[in-house]
Amino acid sequence: MDNRYSRQLLYSNIGEGGQRLLGEKTVVIVGLGALGSLSSEMLARAGVGRLILIDRDYVEATNLQRQTLYNEEDAAEKKPKAAAAHDKLVKINSSIDIEVHIAHCDAGLIEAVAKDADLILDGTDNFDTRMLINDAAFKHNIPWIYAACVEGSYSSAAFVPGDTPCFRCLTPVLPSTTLTCDTAGIIGPAVHMAVSNQVTTALKILTEQFNAPYHLHIGNVWDMDYMKFNIGNMTETDCPTCQTHEYPELNRTEANAMKFCGRDMIQFIDGRLTEPVVKSTLKQADIAFKETPYFIEFNYEETRIVSFSNGRMLMHNVENLNKARTIVNQLFG
Structure with missing residues (x-):
């Protein structure tokens, strides 16, 4: 051994x-x-x-x-x-x-x-x-x-x-x-x-x-x-x-948006928001983004967003679930 x-x-x-x-x-x-x-x-x-x-x-x-x-x-x-x-x-x-x-x-x-x-x-x-x-x-x-x-x-x-x-x-x-x-x-x-x-x-x-x-x-x-x-x-x-x-x-049916415990951060999940969809949308909107081997990071107004390839997003400086859903709708329709 x-x-x-x-x-x-x-x-x-x-x-x-x-x-x-x-x-x-x-x-x-x-x-x-x-x-x-x-x-x-x-x-x-x-x-x-x-x-x-x-x-x-x-x-x-x-x-x-x-x-x-x-x-x-x-x-x-x-x-x-x-x-x-x-x-x-x-x-x-x-x-x-x-x-x-x-x-x-x-x-x-x-x-x-x-x-x-x-x-x-x-x-x-x-x-x-x-x-x-x-x-x-x-x-x-x-x-x-x-x-x-x-x-x-x-x-x-x-x-x-x-x-x-x-x-x-x-x-x-x-x-x-x-x-x-x-x-x-x-x-x-x-x-x-x-x-x-x-x-x-x-x-x-x-x-x-x-x-x-x-x-x-x-x-x-x-x-x-x-x-x-x-x-x-x-x-x-x-x-x-x-x-x-x-x-x-x-x-239990899990909500597509949830707040991280004790933090001003929301997790939003939508399987349609894949990496190609997110990149294409950001380019069309002329929003700068940073790519890493694991996610795409960008800013939308006062919100920093980290988007993973499977449609999962982490939204910083967001306290309200409805605000997170509004941001997603504004960006991706």
């Missing part, structure tokens, strides 16, 4: 058997910001055989304070986080397989990748996507691990179909979702604590050593506080995800 894992092999809870299991596993990571970029690096270094990475955003200078996988060059290029993560991770461990999706994680995508996964890690910053992950994981009988952090606080919990309640069951007791990194700030150590809990649990699950009791972990690095709560008996008897198996988030 590869000598690079020698220190992990010496750890009695992993050893050769555990390392072999890690090399056979596939992990999906949804979101490659502070949480997902760090967890992807930890799992790549640990020797997990295959990583499937999903992220819709790109690297900006404000990310670098806590998203340790990226650098100033990535921010200057506005490189998609999924692409930047791939380029860094293959240099860290070239022996593992890495699949990248520069895309919004919708029901179709999460179900498609979940079918090949042994585990899903939450690297997101919003409640809706976590609910979507939860439904996909329980529908396809795949464990997933929630993690979150804001200011100096962090939380994490694993949800295992058949053994634990699901995320929907716990939503009344989860930390408040009204604060985000973009509105309240965050310090790096809180990220590392959240991910350390998340990845440690991942290693237990992937090496088939995750057993009851099952806990929700909550802490605050600034105050040096830490608590854990047993969640084993918190299943809601009428839960549409883990009890009646309706999976409402997978069947």
